[in-house]
Amino acid sequence: PSRSFHGNNRLLTSQIVSYYESINQCKKELPEHFNFASDVLDEWARLEKDGRRTPANPAFWWVNDEGEEVKWSFEELGSLSRKAANVLSGACGLQRGDRVIAVLPRVPEWWLLNVACMRAGIVLIPGTSQLTAKDISYRLQASKAKCIITSDTLAPAVESVLPGSQFLKSKLIVGQGSRDGWLNLKELL
Numbered sequence: 001p002s003r004s005f006h007g008n009n010r011l012l013t014s015q016i017v018s019y020y021e022s023i024n025q026c027k028k029e030l031p032e033h034f035n036f037a038s039d040v041l042d043e044w045a046r047l048e049k050d051g052r053r054t055p056a057n058p059a060f061w062w063v064n065d066e067g068e069e070v071k072w073s074f075e076e077l078g079s080l081s082r083k084a085a086n087v088l089s090g091a092c093g094l095q096r097g098d099r100v101i102a103v104l105p106r107v108p109e110w111w112l113l114n115v116a117c118m119r120a121g122i123v124l125i126p127g128t129s130q131l132t133a134k135d136i137s138y139r140l141q142a143s144k145a146k147c148i149i150t151s152d153t154l155a156p157a158v159e160s161v162l163p164g165s166q167f168l169k170s171k172l173i174v175g176q177g178s179r180d181g182w183l184n185l186k187e188l189l
Helices: 013-024 036-049 074-089 108-120 133-143 155-159
Strands: 060-063 069-072 099-103 123-127 147-151 170-174
Touching: 036 074, 036 108, 060 108, 069 074, 074 108, 099 108, 099 133, 108 123, 123 133, 133 155, 147 155
Parallel strands: 099 123, 099 147, 147 170
Antiparallel strands: 060 069
16 A cells, blocks of 8 residues: 655555565565665655656654654665765775764764665664764774764764774764864865
């Protein structure tokens, strides 16, 4: 059954559900390679571009406590996630299979980086802004993460554990501020 979102019931939900049900029932072949970003997000962006999906139904809609909103259409999320994936593989020097730790509050970039990692084949290890220095240090060592991503406000706490991390190649900051030795996502996008 498809559900309506803001009065529009052209979400194709029933088609997607039936497709996956047919795979589960072995009526369709399971794809050898599946990437959510390119196989789902980019397809919905194409439908949106062709006028078969209405941009009134955003792919992403974020509202903070102060009422600030960020809305991205499927095309915008696709484009931004491609740019973010290029930042991760270019400026950060990450490759498919590399691990990255994100210690971020739930800001729009958190979701953007999730999709970018999927797109690039990078393993995202999410962490909340409530992690202690000991928690972050353990995760860095256990995962052998090559990159850490955090906000400008959390960077000082994260920096306190970085000297002991032997695998870390790059540090990416999300926010307006800048710090020595850190790349800034906003500037690189």
